[in-house]
Amino acid sequence: MPLVSIVIVNWNGAEVLPECLRSVLGINHKDIEIVIVDNGSTDESVNIANKICDGYDNRLKIVRLKTNIGFAAGVNVGVENATGEFIATLNNDMVVEPSWLDQPLALLKDTSIGIVSCRQMNYYDRTKVDGIYHCVSKELTLLPFGYGREFCDGELFSKQGYVLSANGGSAVIRTKVFKDLGGYDADFFGYMEETDFCLRAFLRSWRCAYAPNAVVYHKDGFTFKKNRGRQYYFRERNRLWFLYKNIPAWDIFKRLPYMLIMELRVIRVFVVRAKNPLLYLKARFDALRGICRYRQTRKENVALFKAKRAEFYRFEKLKKIDIINAD
Secondary structure, X not given: XXXXXXXXXXXXXXXXXXXXXXXXXXXXXXXXXXXXXXXXXXXXXXXXXXXXXXXXXXXXXXXXXXXXXXXXXXXXXXXXXXXXXXXXXXXXXXXXXXXXXXXHHHHOOOOOEEEEEEEEEEOOOOOEEEEOOEEEOOOOOEEEOOOOOEOOOOHHHHOOEEEOEOOOOOOEEEHHHHHHOOOOOHHHOOOOHHHHHHHHHHHOOOEEEEEEEEEEEEOOOOOOOOOHHHHHHHHHHHHHHHHHHHOOHHHHHHOHHHHHHHHHHHHHHHHHXXXXXHHHHHHHHHHHHHHHHHHHHHHHHHHHHHHHHHHHHHHHHHOOEOOOOOO
């Protein structure tokens, strides 16, 4: 029974954390430790966590930070304080099924697999998909597959297999892989840190598998629900960093028409939904201002990408490949 460290990054999650923790304590796999990284919460989150996990064999670790360092850096801190052979990253607004870890741990017996993506469903309508894995879009970004669609018995939904990227809110990761790759990019703060991480793993020949029986329910962006503009800002700033860090110039050039169309959609989101067009300009300015830090990383990743280009575009075409036979 391998030890699994469940890392939960929390910021003022008193409203959602209790249900998350109770569901974790009820899973079938009992050899776990819970590592909560509290990002400077001002509510009763930490006290609530201590009460719920009282008597839990000293397996609860709470790392209290003075400020909110973001989800990406928070997971990194959690892994530094974890002792498990595997890391399970979990948003504080997730609720898990008792069998959540069963299929991922079975898949991870294959030592070529470094990451497992779980089936995230909508908490409020549990027939709807929140995101089951990420696939390549025409704009060369990695987007959650199936979002808002009814879950069905189709091959892309209900069959396990290899995918390009996992959902960061419920991924199960081999600890060695996480540490060897340097963890999440802390500069991303939140959004796309998991797709950046998974692509780096892919470029270094680690496999990511999809486990359709590993079910979690997501309350969809609890942390950012009061400030959607901030959510859009991080997503768009990080999208440019993701492209620059990992994708060769020729591949970007070939997809420029799609990217320009997407840019118009992005502007509309900032104007209509966020009602803050200046935030769009800030996202683009901050992305360009911070892009130089990735020059060396880009050289390494682009060289690796060229060797894996055919496989990358195979994932774009098929979304999920090399179906694994169930145990």
